[in-house]
Amino acid sequence: MIIVRAAESAEEALADRTMRCPHHGCGDTLQRWGHGRRRRVRGLGTEPIDVQPRRVRCRGCGATQVLLPAALQPRRADSTEVVGTALASKAKGLGYRRIAATLGRSASTVRRWLRRARDRAHLNRLWQRGAQELIRLNADAFNAIAGTGNLLLDCLTMLAAAAWWARRRLGIAEPVWTLIGLYTGGRLLAPPA
Numbered sequence: 001m002i003i004v005r006a007a008e009s010a011e012e013a014l015a016d017r018t019m020r021c022p023h024h025g026c027g028d029t030l031q032r033w034g035h036g037r038r039r040r041v042r043g044l045g046t047e048p049i050d051v052q053p054r055r056v057r058c059r060g061c062g063a064t065q066v067l068l069p070a071a072l073q074p075r076r077a078d079s080t081e082v083v084g085t086a087l088a089s090k091a092k093g094l095g096y097r098r099i100a101a102t103l104g105r106s107a108s109t110v111r112r113w114l115r116r117a118r119d120r121a122h123l124n125r126l127w128q129r130g131a132q133e134l135i136r137l138n139a140d141a142f143n144a145i146a147g148t149g150n151l152l153l154d155c156l157t158m159l160a161a162a163a164w165w166a167r168r169r170l171g172i173a174e175p176v177w178t179l180i181g182l183y184t185g186g187r188l189l190a191p192p193a
């Protein structure tokens with residue numbers, strides 16, 4: 001699976017033959033290879049979004065990949081924005097029932113997300129990814145961010161700061177949660193244990 005900023009930019013890269021195979025040692029160009037499974041994803045709005053991600057195949061090694069837009073999370077029925085909003089609410093101290101009621105999701109789903117957000121190693125990796133992006137964009141902004149002692153809050157703060165600076169410096173118009181999805185490689189939540 002390859003996380004892309006937007007489906008349109010991925011289509012342009014495929015047409016220009018600039019998208020490369022992610023497998024180590026291959027590096028050949030990718031070509032269109034149909035579409036992945038159609039699925040319905042819920043955003044913060046009322047209407048669900050129908051998505052059918054592009055599949056690609058390497059011209060060299062023959063491996064296939066799915067190009068998933070960063071606004072979506074792999075194997076999730078909810079968008080990055082929904083999952084991220086739940087995590088941000090948890091970082092502010094809200095409980096899973098209140099978050100579930102606010103988002104209009106089941107309490108068990110939100111509780112499962114929040115349990116996945118306890119993995120310290122995963123949160124450290126996300127913090128490091130956000131820090132790398134922020135340092136690349138504005139090292140002074142990185143130095144100005146103080147830790148709070150709440151690893152989830154620190155992680156989301158670092159990722160949000162990197163996304164904010166990317167929008168400001170690079171003129172990127174994508175929403176903040178889409179950029180965070182891109183920085184995290186579509187893995188805002190830790191994989192199941």
